[in-house]
Amino acid sequence: MTKPIDRRKFLRGGALAATGAAATLATPAIAENHTTTFKMQASWGGGIFLENAQSYVDRVHAMAGDALKIDLLPVDSVVKTSQMQDAVHRGVLDACHYVPAYWYSKSKTASLFGTGPCFGWSSQEVLGWINYGGGQELFDELMASLGLNIVSFFNSPMPAQPLGWFKEEIKDASQMDGLKYRTVGLAADVLLEMGMSVVQLPGGEIQPAMKSGLIDAAEFNNPTSDRDFGMQDVSKHYHLASFHQSQEFFEISFNKKKYDALGPELQAILKYASEAENSNFYWNNTKRYADDLTVLRDEQGVNVYRTPDSVMAAQLEAWDVVIDRISAEDEFFAKVIDSQKSYAKNVMNYLNLNQPNYKLAYDHHFNKA
Numbered sequence: 001m002t003k004p005i006d007r008r009k010f011l012r013g014g015a016l017a018a019t020g021a022a023a024t025l026a027t028p029a030i031a032e033n034h035t036t037t038f039k040m041q042a043s044w045g046g047g048i049f050l051e052n053a054q055s056y057v058d059r060v061h062a063m064a065g066d067a068l069k070i071d072l073l074p075v076d077s078v079v080k081t082s083q084m085q086d087a088v089h090r091g092v093l094d095a096c097h098y099v100p101a102y103w104y105s106k107s108k109t110a111s112l113f114g115t116g117p118c119f120g121w122s123s124q125e126v127l128g129w130i131n132y133g134g135g136q137e138l139f140d141e142l143m144a145s146l147g148l149n150i151v152s153f154f155n156s157p158m159p160a161q162p163l164g165w166f167k168e169e170i171k172d173a174s175q176m177d178g179l180k181y182r183t184v185g186l187a188a189d190v191l192l193e194m195g196m197s198v199v200q201l202p203g204g205e206i207q208p209a210m211k212s213g214l215i216d217a218a219e220f221n222n223p224t225s226d227r228d229f230g231m232q233d234v235s236k237h238y239h240l241a242s243f244h245q246s247q248e249f250f251e252i253s254f255n256k257k258k259y260d261a262l263g264p265e266l267q268a269i270l271k272y273a274s275e276a277e278n279s280n281f282y283w284n285n286t287k288r289y290a291d292d293l294t295v296l297r298d299e300q301g302v303n304v305y306r307t308p309d310s311v312m313a314a315q316l317e318a319w320d321v322v323i324d325r326i327s328a329e330d331e332f333f334a335k336v337i338d339s340q341k342s343y344a345k346n347v348m349n350y351l352n353l354n355q356p357n358y359k360l361a362y363d364h365h366f367n368k369a
Contacts, residue, residue: 040071043075049221111187114249117319133343156278156282158285160243181215182200227296237305
């Protein structure tokens with residue numbers, strides 16, 4: 001049985017880690033070893049996502065030896081999450097670990113690099129588009145247009161995010177009309193289009209907001225993080241599967257001036273450590289999510305549902321409206337959408353023809369009447 005998490009201790013962890021991080025920052029790099037030190041702040045105060053950030057740092061250290069050191073700082077150590085990108089741009093931080101949706105307010109196009117519409121693809125294929133379909137070049141163009149002194153790598157393709165936690169089972173999209181709901185990025189536009197009242201809150205504020213009645217329903221990301229936040233204490237109705245954020249991954253941003261000052265070997269290490277995290281994230285997190293979903297359902301009394309197809313069809317229709325509206329307002333947004341559609345149409349044609357129905361095999365072995 002998974003050991004329960006003390007949530008007060010979990011939330012305090014960020015503050016305690018920040019104290020330790022401050023002490024680390026006070027220690028100068030050892031000049032004779034020519035160690036370059038990067039201060040990297042994460043968007044996470046604890047839990048599995050901070051572990052994922054640490055895993056990336058560990059890979060860099062294993063390959064770089066004494067030549068490069070990354071001091072990983074938890075959420076709010078130096079600046080607020082909403083300020084991290086600007087802090088990296090200005091050199092207040094050397095790097096940050098977050099998701100593109102967290103700087104959606106600067107550019108709606110940013111959400112297309114991780115939390116955009118679903119064209120029948122998963123996070124894996126979106127990362128394929130970034131690396132082999134022109135996505136990275138479009139992202140670099142976006143950075144240049146915004147005048148940001150930043151280099152970013154993307155990794156850790158996440159499963160589709162659950163629709164989330166509600167006060168009752170959602171059987172029809174009409175039940176969502178008027179509900180105060182927490183999400184982030186372009187998903188906010190989509191759910192507003194569906195009639196919801198959307199509030200964008202940091203992860204640590206979701207459970208208290210739902211407990212106090214500030215919001216009626218919420219999503220964050222996955223069963224492990226949701227359980228850490230204590231969502232099972234404010235709702236017993238958990239809906240998996242959704243198109244509001246059906247593909248997402250981490251973005252690791254570096255101050256471009258400091259990145260460019262590194263030798264090509266260290267630059268390659270930062271890039272390839274990011275790529276290596278793709279596999280580690282999937283192997284580690286998928287098992288953790290599955291285990292914690294079992295605990296939520298079997299030990300903590302949570303009713304787990306698959307979101308009805310009718311609700312997800314309504315989400316796709318809302319996505320169409322949002323895409324068309326923003327594309328008409330923003331030529332670059334439309335350019336990115338066209339590139340994504342071209343890639344998804346080609347790649348998913350092959351995958352849809354080739355992939356067997358895995359659920360058929362699963363039911364054959366585990367759900368026989």
